[in-house]
Amino acid sequence: MQLHRSRDWCKREETFCLSLWCTICKYYLRKSKNNIQMKLQISYSTIDIQLCCSLCSSSLQISKKYGPIFTIHLGPKKAVVLYGYDIVKEALIDNGEAFSGRGNLPLFEKVFKGTGIVTSNGETWRQLRRFALTTLRDYGMGKKGIEERIQEEAHFLVERIRNTHEKPFNPVTFLMHGVSNIICSVVFGDRFEYEDKKFLDLIEMLEENEKHQNSIQTQLYNFFPTILDYLPGPHIKLIKSVDKVDAFISEIIRAHQESFDPSCPRDFIDAFINKMQQEKGNSHFTVESLTRTTIDLFLAGTGTTSTTLRYAFLILLKHPEVEEKIHKEIDRVVGRDRSPCMADRSQMPYTDAVIHEIQRFIDFIPVNLPRAVTKDTILRGYFIPKDTMVFPLLSPILQDHKEFPNPEKFDPGHFLNANGTFRKSNYFLPFSTGKRICAGEGLARMEIFLFLTTILQNFTLKPVVDRKDIDISPIVTSVSNIPPPYEVSFIPR
Ligand code: HEM
Numbered sequence: 442m443q444l445h446r447s448r449d450w451c452k453r454e455e456t457f458c459l460s461l462w463c464t465i466c467k468y469y470l471r472k473s474k475n476n477i478q479m480k481l482q483i484s485y486s487t488i489d490i491q492l493c494c495s496l497c498s499s500s501l502q503i504s505k506k507y508g509p510i511f512t513i514h515l516g517p518k519k520a521v522v523l524y525g526y527d528i529v530k531e532a533l534i535d536n537g538e539a540f541s542g543r544g545n546l547p548l549f550e551k552v553f554k555g556t557g558i559v560t561s562n563g564e565t566w567r568q569l570r571r572f573a574l575t576t577l578r579d580y581g582m583g584k585k586g587i588e589e590r591i592q593e594e595a596h597f598l599v600e601r602i603r604n605t606h607e608k609p610f611n612p613v614t615f616l617m618h619g620v621s622n623i624i625c626s627v628v629f630g631d632r633f634e635y636e637d638k639k640f641l642d643l644i645e646m647l648e649e650n651e652k653h654q655n656s657i658q659t660q661l662y663n664f665f666p667t668i669l670d671y672l673p674g675p676h677i678k679l680i681k682s683v684d685k686v687d688a689f690i691s692e693i694i695r696a697h698q699e700s701f702d703p704s705c706p707r708d709f710i711d712a713f714i715n716k717m718q719q720e721k722g723n724s725h726f727t728v729e730s731l732t733r734t735t736i737d738l739f740l741a742g743t744g745t746t747s748t749t750l751r752y753a754f755l756i757l758l759k760h761p762e763v764e765e766k767i768h769k770e771i772d773r774v775v776g777r778d779r780s781p782c783m784a785d786r787s788q789m790p791y792t793d794a795v796i797h798e799i800q801r802f803i804d805f806i807p808v809n810l811p812r813a814v815t816k817d818t819i820l821r822g823y824f825i826p827k828d829t830m831v832f833p834l835l836s837p838i839l840q841d842h843k844e845f846p847n848p849e850k851f852d853p854g855h856f857l858n859a860n861g862t863f864r865k866s867n868y869f870l871p872f873s874t875g876k877r878i879c880a881g882e883g884l885a886r887m888e889i890f891l892f893l894t895t896i897l898q899n900f901t902l903k904p905v906v907d908r909k910d911i912d913i914s915p916i917v918t919s920v921s922n923i924p925p926p927y928e929v930s931f932i933p934r
Pocket residue numbers: 543558559560570737738741742743745746749805806809810811812871872873874876877878879880881882884885
C-alpha cells in the first residue's frame with residue numbers, strides 16, 4: 442500500500458513536550474505558582490517542561506491546536522497521542538491488530554522485564570495472554586468458584602474491620618490484603634492468613650511501591666534511565682522491591698515444581714508447569730515467562746482494585762447521601778441475612794451506577810498503558826512508523842463533557858436514566874479497549890462490587906474530619922491517580 446508520507450505525523454507535534462507526567466508539572470506548578478515554561482538543561486537536550494498543566498489538560502490544549510492525533514517527544518523518543526473517544530475507537534478497535542503492540546517505557550521494562558503479559562509483544566504476548574485468560578477462567582475467574590472465594594474473603598475482611606471497634610484507621614493495608622488474597626487463591630492456589638509474616642512483608646513492599654511511584658525521580662526515569670540508573674533514590678528502591686516480589690514468587694514456583702502432580706493441577710502455576718512439560722520445545726512457556734506472568738498478574742491484580750476500593754470509600758465519606766442510598770438498596774435487595782452476590786447487581790441499578798461513576802471519576806490510569814504500532818500504519822491519513830509508541834488516552838474519554846455533563850463532578854446520575862434504571866455508556870473505558878484490554882476486567886469488577894457491598898451491608902462510614910474538609914482530588918503518580926491518605930471509622934449497622 443502507498444503510504445501518505447506527504448501528511449507526515451511530525452507536522453502535528455509539540456517540541457520536547459515533557460508534560461506527559463502530570464506530577465512533574467504539578468510539582469513545579471506548586472513551586473512556581475505561575476503558568477510559565479521552564480527550560481531545563483538536562484544532558485544533551487533542552488527540554489521545555491510545560492508547567493501550565495498535566496498531560497491530559499495540556500493534551501486538551503494541544504488537541505485544540507492539532508486535532509485528536511498528534512506527536513509528543515519523551516526525551517529523545519517520539520510518541521503519538523490519541524485524544525478522544527472516536528480516534529481511540531478507530532485505532533484500538535477498528536485497527537485492533539496494528540495497535541496491539543505494547544510500547545515499553547524504561548521503568549516498565551525494568552519492572553516487568555518484557556517476558557510476561559503486560560510488556561511482551563508478538564507471539565510471546567499472544568500465547569501468554571491466551572493461556573492466561575483461558576486458565577484463569579478454568580480456575581474460577583468469571584465463574585461461580587471465584588465469586589464464592591471473593592464472598593469468603595469479604596467476610597474475613599468484615600470480621601477484621603469489626604475488630605477495629607470503630608477506631609479510625611487508614612484502610613490501605615486491610616484492602617490490599619483482602620484483594621491480594623483473591624489473586625493469590627487463583628494463581629498460588631491458596632489465600633494467606635492476614636498475620637502471615639511473608640505475606641505481610643510482600644504487601645508492605647507493594648505499599649512502599651505506591652509511595653516510590655509518586656516520586657519525581659521515578660517519573661524522570663522514563664526519560665533519562667541511563668543517568669538515573671546511577672543515582673540513588675526512590676526509583677532504585679522501587680526497582681529493588683520488585684526484585685523482592687520476584688524472589689517471593691520464584692520460591693512459590695519452586696515449591697510447586699517439587700510437589701507437582703500432572704494428574705491434579707491445583708492452580709494457575711500448576712497449569713503453566715503442565716503446559717511447559719506438554720510443549721517442551723515451545724520457547725514461550727519457560728520458567729522465566731511463568732515467573733514474569735505470575736508477577737504481572739499479582740502486581741496488576743492487587744494495587745489496581747484495592748486502590749479503587751480505597752478511593753471509593755473516600756468518595757462515599759464525602760457523599761453520605763450516596764452511601765445512604767446504597768444502604769437502602771442493599772437492604773431492599775440483599776437484606777442482612779446473606780452475602781451480596783453477582784446476581785444482585787442487575788437489581789441494584791443505583792449501586793451499579795455509583796461503582797461506574799467511581800471508576801469514571803477517579804480515572805485510575807489516565808494516560809493508559811502505552812501501546813505501539815506493530816506495523817507501518819496510517820490513521821486519519823497520518824503515517825505512524827512500525828514500533829512507534831502510542832498513548833490512547835483514557836482520561837479525555839472518561840471526562841468527555843458531552844457524554845458526562847460536568848465531568849469533573851462526582852455524580853452517579855452520569856450512569857442513570859431518568860427513570861432510575863442503569864444507563865450504559867460506551868465511554869466507560871477505565872479498563873481500556875481492544876486487543877490489549879485489561880486481562881483482569883471481569884475479576885476486578887466482581888471484586889469491587891462484592892467487597893464494596895459486603896462492607897456497606899455491615900458498616901456505615903464515619904469520617905474523622907469535617908466532611909467539607911475531605912479532599913477527593915487525586916494524587917497523580919507515574920501511572921495512576923491515587924486517593925490522598927485518610928482515616929475512617931467503620932460503625933457496625
Ligand atoms: C480496577 C482495577 C483495574 C483497572 C482500572 C485496570 C486497568 C488496566 C488498563 C488500563 C490496562 C491497559 C490496557 C491497554 O493496554 O489498553 C490493563 C492491563 C492489564 N491488566 Fe488491568 N486493571 C485492573 C485490574 C486488573 C486485575 C485484577 C488484573 C489481574 C487479573 C489485571 C491484569 C492486567 C493485565 C495482565 C494487563 C495487561 C494486558 C495486556 O497487555 O495484554 N488488571 N489494566
